[in-house]
Amino acid sequence: MEVDLHGLTIQQARVKVMGALKRATPADYRLTLIHGYRGGSAIRDMLRDEFSRHPSVIRLESTFNPGQTVFVLREY
Numbered sequence: 001m002e003v004d005l006h007g008l009t010i011q012q013a014r015v016k017v018m019g020a021l022k023r024a025t026p027a028d029y030r031l032t033l034i035h036g037y038r039g040g041s042a043i044r045d046m047l048r049d050e051f052s053r054h055p056s057v058i059r060l061e062s063t064f065n066p067g068q069t070v071f072v073l074r075e076y
Helices: 010-023 042-051
Strands: 002-004 030-034 059-062 068-072
Touching: 002 010, 010 030, 010 042, 042 059, 042 068
Parallel strands: 002 030
Antiparallel strands: 030 068, 059 068
16 A cells, blocks of 8 residues: 655644554555655654554565655565
8 A cells, every 4th residue: 555645744644644554454564655855854754753653563664765664564
């Protein structure tokens, strides 16, 4: 599953990510969050700080794209 967070405030991004985590099914292994990186890092930092301890998220993964964060929801 993929969620685009471009142009959102931190609060809007938080709500959108929480909704995506609630909609995730057992078939969803990863949640890719596209937040961008040229406009600042506030959303990225919020995602890493608040959701690293979320019960649905096993771990966070970095990608080669600095504008993406991946939540691992379950292992393959």
